Amino acid sequence: MSVWHGHGGIIIEVISLNGRPTFRVTRRTGEHVYLVGYCARVEELRARFEIDLADLLEEV
Structure with a gap:
């Protein structure tokens, strides 16, 4: 799973929801x-x- 961090504490994750990215x-x-x-x-x-x-910024 990929995770990115942004300003103000934003976190963006790629997940599978109902079988879709x-x-x-x-x-x-x-x-x-x-x-x-x-x-x-x-x-x-x-x-x-x-x-x-x-x-x-991508979390590694």
Whole structure:
């Protein structure tokens, strides 16, 4: 599973939801992680969550 981290505690994971690859967007604030939403396409990350893909760091 691929995981990327962005500004403001944003975490983006590629998961399988109903048998389809999906991006799960969460936000870490202190000790808690909150679900922000799901999207099926990269374009939705920019449009719905204003996430700049160039700012993401991949977790290795």
